[in-house]
Amino acid sequence: MSALVQGASKGIGLHFCKSLLSRHRVNVIATCRDPGTAPQLCALKEQYPGALIILKLDVTSQDDIHNAAERVQLDFGSLDLLINSSAMLHPSGKGETSLRDVSAEGLSVTLATNTIGPLMMAKYFAPLLMKGTGAFGAQCSDKSRQHSAILVNMTAKVGSIGDNVLGGWYGYRMSKAALNMATRNLSVELGRGQSKVICVSLHPGTVDTDLSRPYHKNVPTKKLFSPEHSVNCLMHIIENLSIAKTGKCFSWDGSELPW
Template structure:
């Protein structure tokens, strides 16, 4: 069987870095491609690459720049020829670092910037990388015996519970909520189109829980300790879900505990 290949978009810190560490440790034969905006400034990622020479490849990719995504896809195709998993993990809460608490805080530029990174970026990733995922060998997820239901690759978009329209009872955080709700729609659309392809690609949105990272740390004071995860713990939960994915689970959003999230 071919070596599984995973690409983690937004791998310099937080969940992305934790995904790299987890896969390198738990899948001793897997190759990992880690992308970030500025590899030269990603000290932790450079250390990890040194520890796993030959297994971890670091690529420069700014998800806000379509030309970066296109060039990275060409390099991956040339060097690896295939992919089994993509995790889109980079995100911003808002350019200011704070979620809007009311309509007074909303600005057009803030919404546009947040949507560009959180929604447009993962969709453009799918545009350029899905043909390479279709050449994968199904190295992640479960493959049913029935050949027509087997998949080649998996796209995971990291969403957030606050992006659920049905679950929204508090309001606020316009840009972030809208960007994640739109990302969920992109995931659903992708699951339909890539579920018709031969071979098929599984597409899901995953909610990591409340994670102790820079993105939302200032809002954690009221979060119960047992519901505040470090990045490694969250990724462990998410990888357990990824390992159970198949084409029948495509096009849905799942929380860290495996429960399905309402759109």
């Protein structure tokens, strides 16, 4: 069994690595932009020296993604789970509150990290996912409905067009809405043939991470989750996914979010 977490240096990505290593007998490939500035991830590798591999990968670099895919192909030959976790709210750290705050540069950087990067990950890792063992998720007795692997794109509720009643946060909302469309497209293409890959978008809730920290004062205490709690909820969803759920968007509590 092998799983790759893209964006694993901190926050949700780091806790996905911890959960996978502690709950499953699985090799974890953890990627981040600069392993030298990821002390928690490096400490985790010391705890699981034989099961955790750290690779340098900037999700905005197609060369990095290609090189990482070749490394995983060489070391493992297949992949059972891919989680695209890294994201940014805005290069400034704060979402645009109105149209006057929108800039072409800010939109480009946000989309490159939140949308284009995960899609490039899918492009280069899809062949490995199609060779997976189906170790994650719930397999169906009907062989024609069985899956080989799972691809997870971390989305956000604010990326839902149907749920948007407040506006603002142009770049982040747009990037996550576009990522949801990419997930849906991937579910169609990778759901054909015998080697099916389940593709879903998952919303982790409002999590106590650097991305959301500037807005914690507006979040009720009971609705601000620790990374551990959020990841536990999301892993429960992942462990119970079937091909019937591919192409959908789920919230941390298992409810389906509107596109």
